[in-house]
Amino acid sequence: MDQSPFNLIANSLIAKISSSHISQASLDIGVYDDLQNFKESLLSIKALLRNIDFVKVQIYSTQLWLREIKHVLYDAENVLDEFECERLRNEMVNAHVNSRNKSVTDTVEEMEEQQIIQLRNILQKQKFLLVLDNVWFEDPLKWGELMNLMSSSMEGSKILVTTRSHSIASMMGTIPSHNLKGLSMEDSLFLFEKIAFKIEVGREIVNKCGGVPLAIRLLGKLFSDYEIHEWEFKTDIEFWDVTLDDSILPARPSSYLHMSFHLKQCFELFSLYPNNFVFHSSEVASLWAALGLLPSPNSDETLIDVANRYLLELMSGSFFQNFLNFGTSYYFQIHDSVNDLARSIAKYECHMVSSNIQNVPENVQHLSFAEDDLLGNSFTSKSVAVRTILFPIEGVGASSLAFLNMCVSRYRYLRILDLSDSTYETLPWSIGKLRHLRFLSLERNEKIKRVPVSICKLYNLQVLNLVGCIKLEILPKGLRNLVSLRQLGITTKEAVLPENDIANLNSLEILNIESCENLQSLFVGIKLPTLRTLTVTKCGSLKSLPLDINHFPQLETLLVDNCEYLDLTKGYDNLNSNLRLKAIHLHSLAQLSTIPCWLQESTSTLQSLLVVDCKNLEVLPEWLSTSSSLVSFGMVNCPKLMFLPNDFHRLTALGYFRIEGCPELCRKCQPQVGEYWSKISHINQIFVDQPEDIKEDEKEEQLEEEL
Incomplete structure (x- = not known):
């Protein structure tokens, strides 16, 4: 399979253009033919650049040219995304008027029938020359209806259909067909040199276009953006078959x-x-x-x-x-x-801005910021094609309103806006205009009190992270409208979450609920059929967390941390959980004295078990030894835990084992000499903390050796 970057990007664009949604949308706004012409150009570019890989190009000027093509393709992707955004918007609007749709459809069908009758009467016994230029509509039933209408209503009329689709040409029936060839080499070269300029390898380049005028014009335009001397290559260099320069x-x-x-x-x-x-x-x-x-x-x-x-x-x-x-x-x-x-x-598409490096490439696509004081007049970017704004370093965030307003107004194609650790008290209402946004994070923004409702119009949004927004009073109304949301992180002062809205997020896979101090219960009768990961952290008032396979059929990762009143053993007496969890992580749970028995249903699927800072944990259940898929096991700061299950050695898939802050258990797991060493010696990665008395003995031995 051809894995060159341009062909793969082009393939993605061609697939989008060919989709029924894009086709219909382009018909509605009158740009269908333009998109199909662009599709033809993409096919020509694919043929032209079939074996080129960007990182393997050794000629600097050629690299510039290839990057230019890549940016053209990115621009085209942005335009096609506009169609998808509009489709999602229309779907949401139509969802609220379903009751009216049926009557409207019936009325339209009646009007279509009347128009056909009127057209038939107008065409009766008339002579016409009907020209259908650049046709791409491929529904054979509709073509049959049109041909029947023409044959029954028109005498001696002529029909001229132009198309680039062989399947459409075959539908024309008795209409004479003529296959047109591409431009000759001389005409192709003439067209190329008219748009660009005469260069030594022009004939080789034009030959790759197969006589397609659109491809020739596109390449000619790209070449014209550079000086002639940049493109005068030696005739013995194979332009499209280059080798890797180690200096790159x-x-x-x-x-x-x-x-x-x-x-x-x-x-x-x-x-x-x-x-x-x-x-x-x-x-x-x-x-x-x-x-x-x-x-x-x-x-x-x-x-x-x-x-x-x-x-x-x-x-x-x-x-x-x-x-x-x-x-x-x-x-x-x-x-x-x-x-x-x-x-x-x-380096030309991804750039990390710091006090040492502020010169941003002209066509940069992705930006990250290493410091928060770079967002004033010192930072400038000419690029309007930026797709990513990141603050990856914890504690470093945005504070300038001017910077935020610039992001919203200038970078209309933003897909990722990570404002972690920012200090904004609110967001501009206009953030709802970032139709292409897929990722929005306000994580650890400790000043923001409200988020504008306009974010619920971001129908492409896949990730919304509000974790750590400790002053957030209420979640925005209309979360159910975020139909593409796959990950949701929540911190709020509300005592009750909008569970019905959350339950309507049919793509939700990851849910993180953190620092919701007023929250007392969760998921009473609510189904989350697509949820795979659930994290509940620092919810000090939470008392119950009922989970079962009927309401959470896809749940595979459960992390519960620092919920002091939560008792995971209660509420399951009359509930068959039957969950098939793969990862269970329990942290800082004062009520926990043993692993809850309802988790036993996951022994055949469990891959990771981690228990941290559970001061009252005393016993590990014997059924744990039947977890044949377990690959990671850790017990950290559980001082009352003293024993491993008897058949622990049967966990042959186990590859990671950590015991720390469990003095007696650590003593029994000491390498070579510990009581449990024979049960764990087969494990690849073993990390066992040394008890204090052993550490002191080693210090004394070391001191004696030094003396």
Whole structure:
């Protein structure tokens, strides 16, 4: 399969143009023919650039030209996204007037019948020359109706149909057909040189266009943007078959060159982060999905699965370090040299602004900010095509209203707006005009009190993160309108969440509820059929959390943290949970004395169990030893925990084992000498804290040796 970046971008655009939604929308506003012409140009570009990979081009001027093509394709993608935005808006409007739609449709059908009768009467026994130019409508039934109308109503009339579709030509029946050829080489060269200029390899370039005038004009326009001397190549250089110059990739793991283009694009986004940054897989997946970098998932997958597959591929290629596998999610860092590689490759599209580096490339697509005092007059960007604004460093956020207003007014194609750690008291109402926005984060904004209702018009929004907005009084009304939302993070002073609105989010996969101190109950009778990850943190008044497979059929990750009154053993007496969890993380739960028995239903699926700061945890259940899929196990700061289950050694899939802050259990798990060492010695990664008395003994031995 051809994995060149331009062909893959072009394929994506062609698929969008060919979709029924875009076709209908373009017909409605009268630009159908223009889109089909552009589709033809894309097909020509694909043929022209079939074997070119951007990072393999060794001629600097050629790199500039290829980047120009890439930006043209990105601009086209933005335009097509406008159609999709309009479609979603229309769907939401129509959803409120369904009761009226039927009567309107009936009226339209009656009008169509009357118009056909009137047309038949007008055409009766008349002679016409009917010209249908550049036809793309491929419904054979409608064509049949038109032909029958013509044959029954018109005498000796002539019909001329022009089309680039062979299937449409075949529908014309008895109408004589003529296949037109492309321009000759001389005419093609004449057209190219008229738009651009005469260059030595012009004939080779034009030959790639196959005589298609649109492709010739497009390439001619691109060439005309540069001086003649930039394009005068030596005749012995094969323009389209170039080799990799080592100077382009100063740090080059060989596995990078074998990545798919989708994965290469994902990899380049790491250049927006500083060295030693700790990544979490769900955040990375959200960014990749928001930018449309992930291919469509298989029937049994979601985009999270696709992203995790990519991360595992990068891990296997030694791009990551300190990689921790928690079953359904991962933590990891990137080698400094690998980060340098990402920056080198993506330097024209991804840029991290700091006090040392403020000169922003003209056509930059993705921006991140390392400091919060760079947002005044010192920062300027001419690009209007920016898709990403990030503040990746915790504690560093935006504070300038001028900067926020600039983002909203100038960057109309923004897909990611990460205002983490910002200090805004409110957002402008105009933020609802960012129709392309997929990712909006106000995480840890401790001043904001309200979010404008206009954000509920962001129908493309996939991620809304309000976690840590501790002064947020109320959530915006109309959350149910965010039909594309896959991830929602909530912090609010409300005592009752808008659960009915949340239950109507039919794409919701991740729900994070944090610091909702007035919240006493959750999910009473509410179904969340697509939810995969649930995180409940710092909800001090929460007393119950009923979960079962009927209401949460896809739930696989459960994290409960610092809910002091929550008792996970209550409320399940008459409830068969039957959940199939893959990851269970329990933190700072004072009520917890053992693992709740209703979690036993997940033994066949459980991959990760982590318990932290549960001071009253005393016993691990024996059924835990039957968790044959368990790969990650950790007990941290549970001082009363003293024993492992008897058959713990049967957990042969276990690859990560951590015991820390559990003095007696740590003693029993000491390497070579501990009572439990034979049960855990088969595990690949073992981290066992040393009890204080052992540490003191080692200090004494070390002191004696020194003396």
